[in-house]
Amino acid sequence: MSSIRKLEEPEPAEAAYYEGYHRGHLDTAKMLSRRSLMYLVIGSFFGSVLMFLVFSSGALDRLTADEPVIEDPALTQEKPKEFVNAINWAKQFTVGIVAETPERLVPTRVGYGRIPGQTHVGSGVVLNSDGYILTNAHVIPTDATKLSVVLDDNMYEARFIGQRPEYDLAVIKIVAEELVPATLGDSGKVEQGDVVVAIGSPYGLFHTATEGIISFVGRRNDNASTLVRNYLQTSAAINPGNSGGPLIDLTGRVIGINTWKLNEQAEGTDGIGFAIPINIARKVFYVIIASDDTSRDETISSTPRSISTAYLGVAIDDGYRPEAAQGALVREVIYGTAAEDAGLKPGDLITRIDGTNIDGLDDLRTALKQFEPGARIKLTYTRNGEAHTIEVTLRD
Template identity: 30%
Template sequence: MDDKDSLFTISHNNENNELNSSDINSDTDVLNNNSEHTVVEADSAVLQENNEIKNTRRYDDFMYEPIGFENPHTASNEYGYYDSSEFYETKQSKNGKLITVFLALTFGALILLTIVCAIIDLSNSANFFDEYTPSKNVVLYRESKPKSDDKMLEKDKTGRYTTEGVAAKVRPSIIEIYTYSDKSMVNRLNTGSGIILSDDGYIVTNAHVLNSEGYHIVKTSDDKEYSAEIIGRDSKTDIAVIKIEADNLSEAVFGDSDEITVGEQVMAIGNPAGLSGTVTNGIVSAVNRKIRGDSTGFEMNCVQTNADISPGNSGGALVNMYGQVIGITSSKYVSSSYEGLGFAITINEALPIIEELIDNGFVSGRFRVGITLIATDTKSSREVVEKELGHELPEDFYGIYIMEIDENSKIAETQLEAGDFITKINGESVSNHSELYNALKEFEIGEKIPATCAFFDEEGNPVEYKIEFEVMEDTSGDY
């Protein structure tokens, strides 16, 4: 057998699926003995390698192809046989590359998707915080009001000012008043407001703001301060006039309080709690209210308003929308029990008193009894009196309780003592300030006035007695 025939027989033995190792060894010996054929030696090496592969794998018949029918996709060597291991390795290599590429693309897509989602989330978060939290990049703009050409001060067709116009017109006519015990100005007693009556320094205010023994400072709207002198005061009406040494002051314009109508818009301007030039507004709630002062009991004609009137507003102005002063505010006429219930002395009732105070320093026809009293016509006042006495009053007992008696008064010369009661004046029952004043005004100064008085004995029973006394002309302004 020829060496080449032996090689062909070994390579293409289709009858046996497995090579016989002894045949292979025999053929190998033949090849080794033929040293002249170098190609055979190379083929022997190839056969030896194939022998190792075939010892580890099993091949089916379809995996072998005859020479001359080489499949360009499967043939991998110059001898025309098909090496299945190379096919698997090539296919696995290609598949591996495809899988690697696929995984890389998938992983890259996931990373890209994650980045996009993160950007969207951050964008939404930024929008959220921009909406609900302050941003350092926010720029706030301010605009000035349009330059005024006095439109705020212009009147409408009826001649009324705007609220801004009223404030601008009237505030320069309102001053602050500070009352001190002496010139050291260490101990401040009261604060209040005032209305400038004339450009040379006459000012109207409330009597209770002032102190006859005190020292008074006036501060104008331009922050200038002046010492003030009391010209006259009337405690019954709670009106007083003071004077400062000044010129070219902005004097107020006074209206006619008889023309006030319910529902009319009004403004209160004063110095509540030391806050100068405070402006509040409201309406006229009622007119011609007869209101009695909480300390003097003197009845005054007042206008009722819901504009805020607080302590410190005393002596300030109630003005209409024409910029006219129609009332003088007073905390003495303000209800402490109800919200939004304030009163101002009508200017028509106040002006005659103001004029007389300027002319005389007091109101003529005023009289003074010389007593400090407590009424017994209300539950609260009766409780105060009962506390003073130390026992309850009989239900049918009424009168005015005497707290103090002025030792310089005519009534101090009678049997009346502090702790007693005046129950009747000239036979008319009296139980409060107004009833006492109405009974006394029927008598002239210096005329004898009969009165019925009473005190309680140790057993709590009232004991009556009668006196006669005279009232004195009041030029001090005190009640």
């Protein structure tokens, strides 16, 4: 007997059911396929319209406008051009100063020993086209036998003019052509936070520039031996060799003379340097050059001299005066001086001092040497063609 059963044929009604089920399944699949295609077409159409509206209305830009833009810091921290311009301008009137001292004999237990001569390096500022250079008094040793100035890669022999140790300022002079004098600012207008640049010769590295800010205005130093009581404190690096160089603002104007920093041996003193305000330094400069005797032949005095000449407070333009006029033409009236108090102005022509005729800078210097600080003089000047006589109390 066979174990294989013959499959029975389905009944006609059952066969019809399966056939109807199959056809319905196929019809439903076709319908769903057609609907899917229709929905895809409709969705694509509306999607395209929506994207068009978004881009054309700028909505996408508004959505992304607040997103931060990340940039490479190395590409965004370029120094303003004014830094470069100010430094390049100041380098024209910033000099290096080299002072040489002789060999010395010193007593020892067995006789005398020799100390080799030394070379001291500092900085200075050319303040007029005649070659006068302002620096710190401590840059020039009292026993210096030779002074040299480095400017534009050239070495010039310098002549010592004078000093005011109580202000730590001194003046030397060179003979050179086409000197560019410094443009001076007003240290009375300097504010805490102003950006500044110190230029000088730290460790003999001429024309080194360091950037900083004014950390404090009017800093006192009661331990110093000078009369300066209102230094400009700066974060710009000031190192040995910077002394006497300019502290400039971003217009290239000199606002101070770099002078000292806190003790290098003390911890945490980097970026604590001090400059003499230019309003003080400028006054002292004119006092010193008023004593200059151009007949001196020696290059440097072995004993620098302190000056106590009475001070008027004017800068004279000795290269120009009105045609056929006699006098000393005032180019600048120094802030806070006797000349300013008396009402003198640039363009005035000083013609007489206490009965003495004045015809140029030399006559003015000679006349002022007769007076001590505090003296009251009669000064005659011409302004706009009219003569005026005033009384002026001279200062130190």
